[in-house]
């Protein structure tokens with residue numbers, strides 16, 4: 168088993184916290200890992216990345232070769248672009264959909280999202296919305312890990328003791344909030360993954376998930392949604408586009424879409 | 426008992442030094458070396474070691490040498506260009522040798538992630554006739570540091586540990602060994618071995634040369650210089666050094682199936698190199714940094730009938746950092762690559778000053794104050810404030826080495842430029858700006874030195890600075906700058922007009938002025 172991840176983001180977005188959660192999950196499972204970080208100059212609001220390699224065998228290089236990464240995990244959608252050469256042919260992209268615009272020549276935001284959706288194995292989620300639903304803006308990194316978990320060699324349970332250890336000092340409430348964010352984000356990632364696996368077009372999935380209440384993603388309903396989204400995609404997307412308020416991810420919505 | 430720890434390469438070296446019984450650690454911050462000292466600083470109570478940042482690398486080196494002189498073990502750490510600053514004590518300690526074990530940790534930065542150049546410190550070790558150990562992974566960083574301190578104390582030489590950015594800043598698990606107790610005081614007896622008067626130095630230098638066969642033999646026999654002559658055929662052989670060895674293995678799928686030599690303990694094991702070259706028709710040399718081994722091998726008269734490939738014939742890129750991909754490309758072993766950026770052109774996202782950074786307001790004031798002149802000159806230095814180079818500020822025009830802002834401004838004044846200003850951070854000023862300022866005072870050069878006092882060493886992660894606030898004002902006055910022309914500026918948007926006025930006044934004053942622009946770094950406040 169080997170799992171290589173390129174973690175991407177912008178300096179100050181806290182990708183080292185994400186790396187910390189992944190490192191410890193690997194170690195707790197008795198796996199080996201290497202994690203190359205970027206410190207120094209690049210941290211001041213510049214593009215930053217980290218190469219994470221997890222394996223049950225010796226890991227030779229600290230850097231991932233191009234064309235070999237199993238995942239690009241990004242906290243910013245434009246940053247995905249910078250590392251696509253590393254992605255393996257069957258690799259997945261999991262990215263936050265919230266843009267971070269701190270440069271004058273930032274491209275059209277819609278084009279940035281569309282570029283991610285054009286990839287066959289790409290999942291977009293809203294880390295901010297999930298964290299804010301629990302009134303915890305700082306939990307966006309935990310949300311990112313949660314959304315990636317369905318693809319990783321780890322389960323949500325693997326992260327629980329690590330999150331507990333990280334936030335214990337701040338009290339039980341903070342621990343519980345972060346765990347709730349982790350689970351919601353995991354459901355978001357899992358729901359998205361299942362729809363992809365069931366062959367729904369990525370742009371259609373994105374149209375659906377961004378209209379859903381972020382605490383309501385229900386992976387078990389993915390087959391029902393897949394069916395209607397594949398049968399009448401235009402009708403479903405037209406209905407979704409017209410929605411002004413987020414709606415719950417439930418059976419009732421499946422009915423309305425068909 | 427052996428323990429497993431998750432450590433950066435820098436931290437593995439730090440922990441090994443603590444476990445080897447060092448009594449003091451010395452350093453000046455510099456990416457990618459900083460984390461070594463920071464690790465020791467956090468553990469200084471537990472291990473009861475001295476750990477306080479030094480004013481610059483030369484000072485750090487000399488302090489470490491004093492610790493060694495007393496008979497205790499020590500480590501001094503810096504980035505590659507820091508060794509230029511410490512080169513004087515470094516080279517001369519090659520002649521005195523050491524007493525307590527002393528490891529010189531140098532972190533090189535090929536690819537210049539955070540540096541002005543990509544000099545390869547192996548040349549310095551060679552120049553100084555001392556051993557250099559170049560670990561390829563975190564475990565070796567730990568093991569080789571322990572070995573280095575033993576070698577140093579036994580053979581009475583400083584030993585260099587050289588890493589590059591990727592190992593310095595990559596984390597992995599390391600198995601540690603039993604800690605060792607610190608040495609007691611065992612001073613060098615009086616008698617001249619540390620007094621480099623010519624009479625003593627001549628004898629000592631002879632001894633240094635006499636020690637070389639022993640140091641060479643150690644490298645020749647080192648398990649870190651592994652020679653394998655068997656292979657699937659004898660056409661191509663590979664020499665790989667330090668971390669580059671990993672990239673070769675990675676490209677070849679784990680095992681190197683041709684004759685090869687891995688070098689991680691210098692001086693270069695010549696005998697092993699000869700054996701490898703004899704065994705094959707073509708030698709490929711893969712090293713992180715300069716073509717150091719390659720140049721030696723090519724010499725002036727290349728070995729007859731052998732094809733040598735490396736960075737000098739374009740087999741590998743001459744500049745930049747190696748990666749597994751670069752090495753695989755050279756060997757034509759590429760995995761399939763299906764994806765690439767579809768947003769074209771993909772905008773760069775360079776590092777930038779934090780929103781609200783005091784340097785921004787300082788530069789805005791400088792820009793406006795100098796806009797009235799046809800050809801203003803603004804030299805600068807190294808720190809967060811170097812980012813004032815980028816648009817929209819475009820405020821500075823030089824960044825060469827620490828302290829150069831002031832001395833280059835002096836030279837520009839001598840040449841006849843006007844107005845001449847320079848910007849320098851508080852830490853850079855303490856590191857090597859003071860001496861340049863002293864020279865400018867002596868000649869009363871017509872220029873404006875702006876010291877940007879944000880109270881910290883911000884660029885490398887907000888370490889403690891040497892002189893800030895009133896201490897800094899006193900320091901500047903103590904160097905002899907006329908007190909009426911040592912002025913304070915408060916870089917805030919609401920004070921913009923006043924700041925512009927202040928800078929203009931000092932530009933128009935015919936003589937040397939120092940303006941201290943003082944406001945705390947916002948990242949430090951957050952801490």
Ligand SMILES: Cc1ncc(C[n+]2csc(CCOP(=O)(O)OP(=O)(O)O)c2C)c(N)n1
Pocket residue numbers: 453454455456482504506507508510540807808809810827849850851852853854879881882883884885890
């Ligand atoms: C000889 C040398 N040592 C260390 C460094 C690394 N370095 C770059 S900037 C800097 C410190 C800058 O601090 P300061 O002058 O206070 O400016 P600030 O970043 O706080 O604005 C250091 C240590 C270097 N480039 N060269």
Ligand code: SF4
Pocket residue numbers: 211777778779781782783784809810879883884946947948949
């Ligand atoms: S870290 Fe401090 S000095 Fe550096 S850019 Fe940010 S605010 Fe400015």
